[in-house]
Amino acid sequence: MSNxxxxxxxxxxxVAILLFNGLTALDFVGPHMIFASAGMKVHLVSATPEPIVxxxxxxxxxxxxxxxxxxxxxxxxxxxxxVGETMCDSATLAFLADRGxxxxxxxSVCNGSLVLAAAGLLDGYRSATHWATRGHLAQLGxxxxxxxxxxxRNRMSGGGVTAGxxxxxTIVAHVFGDDVAKFCQLAAEYDPKPxxxxxxxxxxxxxxxxxxxxxxxxxxxxxxxxxxHVLEQRAMVS
Amino acid sequence: MSNxxxxxxxxxxxVAILLFNGLTALDFVGPHMIFASAGMKVHLVSATPEPIVxxxxxxxxxxxxxxxxxxxxxxxxxxxxxVGETMCDSATLAFLADRGxxxxxxxSVCNGSLVLAAAGLLDGYRSATHWATRGHLAQLGxxxxxxxxxxxRNRMSGGGVTAGxxxxxTIVAHVFGDDVAKFCQLAAEYDPKPxxxxxxxxxxxxxxxxxxxxxxxxxxxxxxxxxxHVLEQRAMVS
Numbered sequence: 001m002s003n004x005x006x007x008x009x010x011x012x013x014x015v016a017i018l019l020f021n022g023l024t025a026l027d028f029v030g031p032h033m034i035f036a037s038a039g040m041k042v043h044l045v046s047a048t049p050e051p052i053v054x055x056x057x058x059x060x061x062x063x064x065x066x067x068x069x070x071x072x073x074x075x076x077x078x079x080x081x082x083v084g085e086t087m088c089d090s091a092t093l094a095f096l097a098d099r100g101x102x103x104x105x106x107x108s109v110c111n112g113s114l115v116l117a118a119a120g121l122l123d124g125y126r127s128a129t130h131w132a133t134r135g136h137l138a139q140l141g142x143x144x145x146x147x148x149x150x151x152x153r154n155r156m157s158g159g160g161v162t163a164g165x166x167x168x169x170t171i172v173a174h175v176f177g178d179d180v181a182k183f184c185q186l187a188a189e190y191d192p193k194p195x196x197x198x199x200x201x202x203x204x205x206x207x208x209x210x211x212x213x214x215x216x217x218x219x220x221x222x223x224x225x226x227x228x229h230v231l232e233q234r235a236m237v238s
Numbered sequence: 239m240s241n242x243x244x245x246x247x248x249x250x251x252x253v254a255i256l257l258f259n260g261l262t263a264l265d266f267v268g269p270h271m272i273f274a275s276a277g278m279k280v281h282l283v284s285a286t287p288e289p290i291v292x293x294x295x296x297x298x299x300x301x302x303x304x305x306x307x308x309x310x311x312x313x314x315x316x317x318x319x320x321v322g323e324t325m326c327d328s329a330t331l332a333f334l335a336d337r338g339x340x341x342x343x344x345x346s347v348c349n350g351s352l353v354l355a356a357a358g359l360l361d362g363y364r365s366a367t368h369w370a371t372r373g374h375l376a377q378l379g380x381x382x383x384x385x386x387x388x389x390x391r392n393r394m395s396g397g398g399v400t401a402g403x404x405x406x407x408t409i410v411a412h413v414f415g416d417d418v419a420k421f422c423q424l425a426a427e428y429d430p431k432p433x434x435x436x437x438x439x440x441x442x443x444x445x446x447x448x449x450x451x452x453x454x455x456x457x458x459x460x461x462x463x464x465x466x467h468v469l470e471q472r473a474m475v476s
Contacts, residue, residue, distance in 0.1 A: 024271070025263075025267045025270070025271070026267050026268055026270075026271045026426065029263045029264050029267040029296075030264055030268075030400075032263070032264075032294065032296070033262070033263070033264045033294065033399070036294035036295075042294070042295075044296065051299060056270065056271065056274035056280070057274075057280075057301070058267075058270070058282065058298065059298065059299035059301070060296065060297065060298055060299075061289060061297035061298075061299065063295065063297070110427075130427060131427055148429065148431045149431075149433070159427050160425075160426065160427025161271070161425070161426040161427050161428070162268075162403060162426045162427055162428045162429075162430065163427055165400060165430070165432075166430065166431050166432060166433060169432065169433050169434065170433050173433060173434075178434065179445075179446070179449075181433065181434060181436075182434050182436035182442055182446050183442075183446050183449050183450060183453075185432060185434055185436045185437050185442070186436055186437060186438070186439065186442040186446050186447070186450055187398075187399070187450060188264065188398065188399040188400045188437070189348075189368060189369055189397050189398025189399050189400055189401055189437055189438065190399070190400045190430075190432055190437040191386065191400075191432075191435075191437025191438045191441065192400065192403070192404065192428075192430035192432065192437070193386045193387075193404050194403075194404060194407065194423060194428055194429075194430065195387070195404060195407050195408050195411060195419065196407065196411075196416065196419060196420050196423055197429075198419075198420035198423045198424055199423050199424060199426070199427055199428040199429025199430070200424070200427065200429045201424065203429065204420055204421075204423070204424040207417075208417070208420050208421050208424050209424070211417075211421050212421060212424055212425060216425075
């Protein structure tokens with residue numbers, strides 16, 4: 001359950017969450033609930049008003065476009081997923097570069113970091129990303145953090161998918177203080193008890209990692225193609 | 239990230255997730271990712287093809303209706319949120335009673351348990367629910383569990399909101415075995431590190447609980463009204 005009431009602030013803070021085809025819904029739905037529980041106003045922004053389709057087929061309707069999204073945001077947030085196309089989309093990168101330059105916090109979860117990097121917003125910054133995409137982030141010149149939540153000045157990032165919940169609570173604590181973050185945690189009954197201890201490669205073991213690499217092989221090739229495209233564009237400009 | 243490929247089964251298992259206005263998106267998006275990572279086919283089912291609006295305003299388009307949802311489901315799943323209206327909707331209750339009677343697993347997260355109870359699917363069963371709604375579930379004659387994930391024969395339920403991720407991994411382990419569940423956990427990088435220890439009332443302390451009770455007061459009144467309505471209907475029938 002979440003609540004529209006503002007639990008911690010006088011002015012309602014404004015957040016923009018980037019929506020795009022292929023995103024992982026859990027990457028943004030966790031932070032979204034935390035933001036909303038803390039009383040922030042959340043804009044689900046896409047290039048057009050058309051619905052987007054997540055990586056597993058969930059159809060979500062944006063409530064703002066690049067044109068009508070507020071200019072000055074408190075938090076700009078990019079989730080991950082199948083981000084290759086988005087990393088190479090000039091309208092998306094221009095939107096992010098514009099809002100990112102003015103936002104109080106520039107943030108991501110999972111390999112949403114790659115989209116921020118493609119927009120030039122992580123030059124000279126440290127960032128977390130999904131464990132399987134650390135190599136791609138490094139190729140884009142970003143200092144890769146293996147932390148679950150990474151803070152570098154006004155850049156804040158979470159690791160893969162479920163790290164978004166830890167990220168959301170961390171940023172709410174920064175903005176509103178610990179008490180509001182604890183309220184959000186209680187509302188979401190976030191007292192995790194994973195039935196296994198297999199959430200990172202070091203704990204999951206080589207066989208599970210090999211299964212992941214096999215299943216995600218094609219997605220990885222597509223991601224590498226996007227990284228190479230971004231690097232080529234940069235070389236042409238400089 | 240998640241993947242449509244089937245990581246663990248020969249036949250693709252079929253899951254129906256109930257969508258309704260006022261649901262908490264995180265209640266179903268966590269399990270949905272786990273189901274999908276394990277290769278299950280997920281139907282997002284609502285009364286009509288019209289988009290539904292979540293508790294914090296996210297607009298989601300169903301991909302199935304009560305009429306075209308498969309008759310025999312492996313998993314019937316109900317998320318929670320502002321469930322009062324749904325608990326009193328006869329078409330929803332008839333759909334759940336029908337599919338629930340034939341499903342291999344009848345499941346919920348958060349106060350989705352109240353909707354299952356209203357449909358008569360928890361008579362004689364034990365179930366978890368969001369911590370703030372345990373009293374309502376007890377009023378409906380259900381034996382309330384305070385576990386994060388509760389298994390009673392073919393009924394499986396999670397506690398509030400984020401318990402859905404633990405629930406999802408648990409049911410995948412039951413159906414496909416531990417290795418597939420570990421793969422799903424690794425894909426979601428589910429290695430939680432909450433910045434606070436405030437996810438349940440006993441840990442959050444009385445002040446945070448009081449804030450929650452105050453903010454959710456109106457929602458609680460509405461929920462109590464729905465519970466009373468369900469009990470009156472039952473009394474009229476018997």
